[in-house]
Amino acid sequence: MAEFDYDLFVIGGGSGGVRAARVAAGETGAKVALAEESRYGGTCVIRGCVPKKLMVFASEYADICTDAGGYGWEVTRGDFDWTKFSGKLNEELDRLEGVYRKLLAGSNVETFDARATVKDAHTVQLSTGEVKTAKHILIAVGGRPVRPETKNANLGMVSDDIFHLEKLPKSILIIGGGYIACEFACILHGLGVEVTQYYRGAQILRGFDDEARGLIADQMTERGIDLHLGADIVEMRCATSEEIEGADDAGMGAPVHSTPGAIGDSGLSGQAEEQTEQKGPIFVKATNGKTKVFDAVLFATGRKPNTDGLGLEEVGVKLGRKGEVVVDEYSQTAVPSIYAIGDVTDRVNLTPVAIREGMAFVETVFKGNPTPVDHDLIPSAVFTQPEMGTVGLSEEAARDQEEIEVYSTSFRPMQSAFVGKPDRVLMKLIVSKETRKVLGCHIVAPNAGEMIQLAGIAIKMGATKEDFDRTVAVHPTMSEEIVTMRNPVRTA
Known part of the structure; x- marks a missing residue:
């Protein structure tokens, strides 16, 4: 009788976890299982890179008619149909999730559509009640967007929610100055939304080259995004009828209703932050003294590793200040049989990096070729x-x-x-x-x-x-x- 049910049990069906499972099973013959409680594909495919880039493409068409006129073409610009676009977007995400499932099946990886937690160094508990053992456990559960600890923050959206809107707001306030905040500011502006952005720092895109981020800030403002630096919110609440009427008189348009998205990443939607409760316009007062009513508010103020309730610390895995799994250069945790890759380690939070980490893990553990992860000079x-x-x-x-x-x-x-x-x-x-x-x-x-x-x-x-x-x-x-x-x- 085998000592363990599997050679490898992967928790998380995002890009990193799926790649590690496929390569371990397909190239080394290891017996591999993977558990994912949400949708296969993780942040990148379901609520990140892929849908966001398709939204970027959609938003860039706004200027084409104007530019074409300058080149001698007679083109009339129509209205953007969010319902048509989002329907096709969801079809594409469904297709990609299906591809991920087929790739796992084709590599003989056994999959469980269930939440998995760690019981001990070699044991995984599934939400179905099943208990599985494995020689090695790989944590690849990613991260999720978080809301700030602000009163009534649940009235605002996080980035996951954008992809589940029933209709676009007429106006939106985006809080934050990182790449997610700036990308969505440009996307939504391109789709015809009136965008205001508050960032409490001196310049957006902290950590990037100063000259480059300064030019982007200038270009965003030139395009019509109302960018306020050194600004944050001091009050946020549902707008009164009088405030709504004043906003309508100012041309902000009718309120919209947002549909909460699937908060979470790589199968840990159960660890979600409190979901959006927005049912109408939101009154916001800023530190710069400005007050305004917005149809929607988007918090893009940070992300957090999805380690809550996984049982990792209880079995000896060390977590960092943000809840990230602490690993060495080979992605190994303080428990020798447990490894972690991707955003849950909060090293370099990029999909191609998670995939590289997954492949390096297989080289190290299953191919006998110790391979440290190279995080240097990543484009x-x-x-x-x-x-x-x-x-x-x-x-x-x-x-x-x-x-x-x-x-x-x-x-x-x-x-x-x-x-x-x-x-x-x-x-x-x-x-x-x-x-x-x-x-x-x-x-x-x-x-x-x-x-x-x-x-x-x-x-x-x-x-x-x-x-x-x-x-x-x-x-x-x-x-x-x-x-x-x-x-x-x-x-x-």
Whole structure:
């Protein structure tokens, strides 16, 4: 009789957990099971990257008719149909979830549509009442958005809820200045929503390159997003009838009703923050003294690992201050048989990173090839309008560690300049004075995410500024500026 029911039991059906389960079962012959209490695909597929990017695409069509007119086309802009779009969006998410299920089945991974908790180092308790044992347990349950500890915060939405709206609000207040807040500000504005954004910090997109995030803030404001820096809310409540009438007179439109979304990530919707109770317009007073009635409020003020109630600390797994699972470079916890990957570890919260961590876990545990996770020089993108692509160090971080040269140019790209749009782009390289290696690359431009993927390869390989200089430009393109900047604009 086998000592354990499985070689590996994965808790969480997001991208990282599914990849680890598939590779372990399909490439090593391990007996693998996976439990997911919500929808397969996790944050990325169900309530993150995929639906958000499709919303980005939808929002970008708003300017096409105007731009086309500048190029000689007669195009009439119609109204955006949220119901039509969201219906097709949900069909696509259903299709992708089906793909995930088929991939697991095709790899002979046994799946349980149930909540799983950890009983001991080798035992998992399912919400169905079943108890399963495994030689190894992998925690891949992701994270979830959280609301601030503000009175009446339950009146506002979190990012999960956006994908479940019955109809778009006429106006929305977005609280926060990170990439989720800024992306949804641009998306909703592009879809025709009146967007106001409050961020208590001095500039949005903290942690990114200062010059790049400054340009994005300027462009968001130029496009019509009402961005307030150094601002937060001091009061939030349901609006009175008099306040609603005043808002209607000001042209804010009729109130809408939001439908709470499936809060949570990778099968831990049971750990949800208190769900949205918004049933009408919301009165908000800000720290800057401004008061306004909004149809909806979106909190984009942070995320939290989904470790509540998993039983991890009880069996000896160490958790960090935010509830994240503490792991070593091989994703192993303080309990040798239990590993963790993805957002639940709060290392680098990106889907491709979770997938890489899952593959490194299989290499280490099931293929006998100890493989530490490489978190260095990871390219990433922020899907604002314009987008930002970034890899490596910001100017501020680089100058704190060594002497650098900064090569930077900002200009109006040909396509938008031709039709008189004020949009600007930024191309920027951070270079080590000593080694000449490119330490960081930052691009603010349409399709910057596509560009930074390719720049990331060169920088990961250790390319120098002279390597960039030797590369012939592709003309006429925006990206050619990356290889034509000859003189630094400053040194530090």
